[in-house]
Amino acid sequence: MSVLYDNLATRDGVVTLPEGLALDCGQHIAPLDIACRTYGTLSPAKDNAILVCHALTGDQYLAEPHPLTGKPGWWSRMVGPGLPIDTDRFFVICSNVLGGCMGSTGPCSISPKGERWGTEFPPITIRDMVRAQALLLDHFGIERLFAAIGGSMGGMLVLEWVATYPERVFAAMAVATAPYHSAQNIAFNEVSRQAIYADPDWHGGRYWAHDVVPARGLAVARMMAHITYLSEEALTRKFGRRVRRDPKAAAGSTAGGVIGTASLFGEMFEVESYLRHQGSSFVNRFDANSYLTITRALDYFDLSADHDGDLAAPFVGVKTRFCVVSFSSDWLFPTSQSRAMARALNRAGVNVSFVEIESDRGHDSFLLDEPDFDRTMRGFVNGAAEHAGLRRGGRG
Amino acid sequence: MSVLYDNLATRDGVVTLPEGLALDCGQHIAPLDIACRTYGTLSPAKDNAILVCHALTGDQYLAEPHPLTGKPGWWSRMVGPGLPIDTDRFFVICSNVLGGCMGSTGPCSISPKGERWGTEFPPITIRDMVRAQALLLDHFGIERLFAAIGGSMGGMLVLEWVATYPERVFAAMAVATAPYHSAQNIAFNEVSRQAIYADPDWHGGRYWAHDVVPARGLAVARMMAHITYLSEEALTRKFGRRVRRDPKAAAGSTAGGVIGTASLFGEMFEVESYLRHQGSSFVNRFDANSYLTITRALDYFDLSADHDGDLAAPFVGVKTRFCVVSFSSDWLFPTSQSRAMARALNRAGVNVSFVEIESDRGHDSFLLDEPDFDRTMRGFVNGAAEHAGLRRGGRG
Numbered sequence: 001m002s003v004l005y006d007n008l009a010t011r012d013g014v015v016t017l018p019e020g021l022a023l024d025c026g027q028h029i030a031p032l033d034i035a036c037r038t039y040g041t042l043s044p045a046k047d048n049a050i051l052v053c054h055a056l057t058g059d060q061y062l063a064e065p066h067p068l069t070g071k072p073g074w075w076s077r078m079v080g081p082g083l084p085i086d087t088d089r090f091f092v093i094c095s096n097v098l099g100g101c102m103g104s105t106g107p108c109s110i111s112p113k114g115e116r117w118g119t120e121f122p123p124i125t126i127r128d129m130v131r132a133q134a135l136l137l138d139h140f141g142i143e144r145l146f147a148a149i150g151g152s153m154g155g156m157l158v159l160e161w162v163a164t165y166p167e168r169v170f171a172a173m174a175v176a177t178a179p180y181h182s183a184q185n186i187a188f189n190e191v192s193r194q195a196i197y198a199d200p201d202w203h204g205g206r207y208w209a210h211d212v213v214p215a216r217g218l219a220v221a222r223m224m225a226h227i228t229y230l231s232e233e234a235l236t237r238k239f240g241r242r243v244r245r246d247p248k249a250a251a252g253s254t255a256g257g258v259i260g261t262a263s264l265f266g267e268m269f270e271v272e273s274y275l276r277h278q279g280s281s282f283v284n285r286f287d288a289n290s291y292l293t294i295t296r297a298l299d300y301f302d303l304s305a306d307h308d309g310d311l312a313a314p315f316v317g318v319k320t321r322f323c324v325v326s327f328s329s330d331w332l333f334p335t336s337q338s339r340a341m342a343r344a345l346n347r348a349g350v351n352v353s354f355v356e357i358e359s360d361r362g363h364d365s366f367l368l369d370e371p372d373f374d375r376t377m378r379g380f381v382n383g384a385a386e387h388a389g390l391r392r393g394g395r396g
Numbered sequence: 397m398s399v400l401y402d403n404l405a406t407r408d409g410v411v412t413l414p415e416g417l418a419l420d421c422g423q424h425i426a427p428l429d430i431a432c433r434t435y436g437t438l439s440p441a442k443d444n445a446i447l448v449c450h451a452l453t454g455d456q457y458l459a460e461p462h463p464l465t466g467k468p469g470w471w472s473r474m475v476g477p478g479l480p481i482d483t484d485r486f487f488v489i490c491s492n493v494l495g496g497c498m499g500s501t502g503p504c505s506i507s508p509k510g511e512r513w514g515t516e517f518p519p520i521t522i523r524d525m526v527r528a529q530a531l532l533l534d535h536f537g538i539e540r541l542f543a544a545i546g547g548s549m550g551g552m553l554v555l556e557w558v559a560t561y562p563e564r565v566f567a568a569m570a571v572a573t574a575p576y577h578s579a580q581n582i583a584f585n586e587v588s589r590q591a592i593y594a595d596p597d598w599h600g601g602r603y604w605a606h607d608v609v610p611a612r613g614l615a616v617a618r619m620m621a622h623i624t625y626l627s628e629e630a631l632t633r634k635f636g637r638r639v640r641r642d643p644k645a646a647a648g649s650t651a652g653g654v655i656g657t658a659s660l661f662g663e664m665f666e667v668e669s670y671l672r673h674q675g676s677s678f679v680n681r682f683d684a685n686s687y688l689t690i691t692r693a694l695d696y697f698d699l700s701a702d703h704d705g706d707l708a709a710p711f712v713g714v715k716t717r718f719c720v721v722s723f724s725s726d727w728l729f730p731t732s733q734s735r736a737m738a739r740a741l742n743r744a745g746v747n748v749s750f751v752e753i754e755s756d757r758g759h760d761s762f763l764l765d766e767p768d769f770d771r772t773m774r775g776f777v778n779g780a781a782e783h784a785g786l787r788r789g790g791r792g
Contacts, residue, residue: 194615269579352486
């Protein structure tokens with residue numbers, strides 16, 4: 001944790017902005033809490049800040065162990081001293097998105113009525129999330145980001161950052177993302193939501209008042225989403241059709257939200273065991289109402305919506321240097337969508353490079369050890385830093 | 397409905413075989429009911445029978461309106477007088493699979509204990525389903541099928557038919573299928589099952605004793621499966637990102653198992669509305685325990701399991717004429733799996749043709765109006781009939 005961060009944050013890594021935020025839906029939410037973590041040191045000129053935007057179920061624990069799971073930060077292999085996003089050189093900020101459940105204002109927060117917002121939390125958009133981050137930067141006195149970087153939903157935030165505040169982002173990298181949520185993406189999200197609603201512990205979204213969580217529904221949502229994050233090749237290589245004894249061969253036993261049942265011949269497939277574990281562990285760290293709120297924001301994301309479907313329009317005249325990255329086996333955010341984004345940026349006259357990384361590990365590739373991606377990241381960040389005239393290896 | 401069928405079936409289109417069936421799991425189930433429908437007329441030589449095998453959620457209502465939904469039979473466009481599977485020439489049989497819920501013995505049937513089997517229904521395999529069909533043919537006095545034809549799970553039954561009873565099938569067409577269920581297929585099925593278990597009306601599988609059905613869980617399972625039946629292109633073309641007013645904008649209202657909730661700005665995406673309808677209507681015609689039983693059978697299907705992974709081994713010396721058909725945009729049963737099957741048949745020395753149909757409508761293409769597929773079907777069936785020396789246009 002950086003020294004600077006301790007100076008700026010008020011309590012437990014949460015910045016409270018009393019003036020709050022006006023949302024796209026017309027409501028005003030105040031105060032606004034933003035939970036964030038920073039790494040590295042902000043230069044005196046405040047010109048070396050990189051905002052890293054997390055994905056749907058990510059959070060601000062970017063490069064340090066997660067306080068709930070104890071696991072390494074979600075991009076520990078990418079962000080740190082000497083790593084592609086080098087904290088010896090850059091000041092890296094990662095904040096929990098508006099609507100999240102790791103300290104930023106969201107459905108778990110207390111509403112003006114004095115109880116949790118729950119399902120009454122206002123509908124939010126990706127742009128609302130970006131505006132909240134902009135207020136955080138204002139609070140830090142950072143006028144302009146050296147770079148905004150993110151994958152999946154984080155990539156949408158990056159795109160929206162440049163569309164909304166083009167003067168505030170010198171360089172932008174959008175990874176494994178798309179300029180809008182496709183019908184298939186929306187469909188999967190809708191099934192996730194229905195799985196949560198189907199849980200008896202859902203209680204119309206007021207589960208917190210009943211001292212329960214809709215663990216089974218949320219686990220089902222996570223299991224399904226997890227399949228979409230992996231390629232068929234990755235699943236086959238990891239699990240194939242291997243079976244193991246079913247430890248819960250007796251029907252009906254519950255463990256962390258997922259029910260085991262009598263399986264054929266007392267066996268279960270390893271991929272089933274893996275998915276059940278993914279589902280069970282997720283419910284211990286994520287809030288169902290946050291999941292609903294954020295998936296809605298994802299579904300409504302469409303950069304061209306205010307421009308008659310013209311994806312180039314939001315970027316005309318933009319000076320930000322762009323890098324768009326996709327992974328060949330990502331079927332949730334396929335290369336075709338990244339390419340369409342890169343072409344639109346080209347049409348808008350923006351300086352953009354487009355890289356498709358060969359990988360057979362699906363959407364999750366952006367979180368995994370992919371040396372080609374690391375090289376692309378390092379090259380883009382250092383190239384942009386040179387262009388910006390940033391001191392090499394400078395700690396401000 | 398054919399005359400012959402009326403003569404053979406005992407009540408309501410159900411054939412009851414008192415001796416029952418010995419299952420792969422070691423249990424013996426008796427009596428065995430098989431619900432079936434037939435079209436056309438069996439020739440005196442009983443050499444013009446085509447068995448059509450239905451998919452996971454299909455049934456015996458192949459070419460006539462469904463008694464519960466009133467919709468046309470699932471292959472009405474393919475089976476009938478003058479159609480590619482020509483009932484003026486062939487006697488077409490379609491039976492509800494063992495484990496199903498449209499009249500064949502399955503979890504809804506009454507067990508020897510005097511109540512519904514429910515989750516105590518024995519685990520079954522695709523081979524068990526095929527053995528049950530073979531008993532039905534014995535009952536009809538049909539020694540050898542002119543052809544076995546099926547798509548998706550139906551295609552697995554076709555493959556298993558030839559592997560188990562090579563002498564009883566002259567020609568076989570396996571469409572949009574695979575010789576084993578992949579890790580991704582298993583993963584999706586497992587999420588379906590967990591969705592059913594998560595429903596408060598599941599009651600450990602004894603929902604029938606509580607006079608309810610786990611409608612919400614089953615609807616979620618169906619919604620998710622439905623996404624996998626369509627291609628991304630098909631979803632985009634059908635729905636894109638179009639929105640409509642949400643008729644259930646008030647949170648928590650229930651309709652046919654699916655809950656509407658307050659959506660962003662009171663709108664919902666058309667793809668959401670479509671999926672909810674798919675989920676709701678499914679629960680009115682399908683039993684949850686059947687869904688669990690049949691998906692298990694699918695997951696355990698692996699033709700090479702008894703042959704050290706050698707897919708050719710079960711087919712060495714087989715005289716059956718094969719046609720393997722895939723659809724280019726089918727990502728649930730991709731062309732690669734059909735091609736592997738065709739190559740294995742080739743290695744085994746089997747007469748096999750392999751056709752990939754260009755279509756952007758995904759797995760469901762085999763149920764849709766695809767003229768290239770119709771031509772392939774007509775050509776294969778007529779070619780095989782000529783080879784078999786069947787009378788042209790013969791009604792026996």
